[in-house]
Amino acid sequence: MLTAKIENIDFFSDQVQFSEKFRTHIDFSDSSDVTLKDFAPVHDYLVHGDFAPRLVEKPGQLPKISGVLLQEEKDTQAERFAKIFLTASQLQMAELRALMVKKLQALYPLSPLYLLIVVKICMRSDTWGCDAEGEMYAWLVDHIAEFYFLLVAQNGKQLVEILGESKVMEAEVMAKIAENPRACRKGVDDD
Numbered sequence: 075m076l077t078a079k080i081e082n083i084d085f086f087s088d089q090v091q092f093s094e095k096f097r098t099h100i101d102f103s104d105s106s107d108v109t110l111k112d113f114a115p116v117h118d119y120l121v122h123g124d125f126a127p128r129l130v131e132k133p134g135q136l137p138k139i140s141g142v143l144l145q146e147e148k149d150t151q152a153e154r155f156a157k158i159f160l161t162a163s164q165l166q167m168a169e170l171r172a173l174m175v176k177k178l179q180a181l182y183p184l185s186p187l188y189l190l191i192v193v194k195i196c197m198r199s200d201t202w203g204c205d206a207e208g209e210m211y212a213w214l215v216d217h218i219a220e221f222y223f224l225l226v227a228q229n230g231k232q233l234v235e236i237l238g239e240s241k242v243m244e245a246e247v248m249a250k251i252a253e254n255p256r257a258c259r260k261g262v263d264d265d
Contacts, residue, residue: 102180105205106117112161119170127151129177137180148181149188154196157179159210171206179213183260186228189217193236197243219250 078148092166108116118125128140142151155177162170178184184192193214202209217224218233237244 085089095129108161108164108195108216112157115158116161116165116167116170117174118210119167121235124173129173131176137176139177139180142181145185149185152178152184152188152192153195154248159206160195160199163202163207166200166202168204170205171204172209172251175206175209175213178210183219183221186221186261187223187232189214190225190229190232190236197236197240212245215246215250218243219258220260222247223249225261227262 115125115135126140127142129137130140139151142148155174159171159174159178162168162174180190183189196210196214199207203222218237237247
């Protein structure tokens with residue numbers, strides 16, 4: 075079953091090998107920066123369709139991440155999910171990238187510093203045209219715009235640095251702010 079899933083991922087097609095010592099195995103040591111630690115959640119995803127902590131989606135309720143309640147836990151998982159999004163990008167696994175988008179969205183809102191960490195990590199991902207890229211990008215632009223004034227107050231230098239790396243993202247964030255500045259004050263005007 076796992077072999078069939080692997081064979082359906084184009085990136086792995088040339089990496090599946092056989093040897094007496096390792097039997098059937100994946101060797102992408104020459105073609106990827108993915109480490110064994112990076113691959114662990116990918117393996118769980120390939121075997122189980124998800125990995126811990128799991129995405130919980132129930133009809134009529136907002137999606138959530140199982141057992142993740144405190145903001146500190148959400149921040150830790152958000153950084154981890156962004157790194158898995160990056161790994162899935164390197165391995166060209168569109169479905170895993172889509173799952174990471176859903177998991178990150180379930181952690182909304184991210185704390186300001188971790189939002190910037192997630193943006194920084196995701197900006198390093200390879201682009202190859204899967205739908206999850208656009209979804210992640212749009213979600214990050216919306217999230218930055220919603221919390222823009224809080225980000226400026228708490229992490230202004232990092233925000234300027236990150237937006238300076240992507241003039242397109244900067245322009246889209248600024249357009250959203252110009253469109254509705256009051257909607258960009260979450261965390262500042264909240265009671």
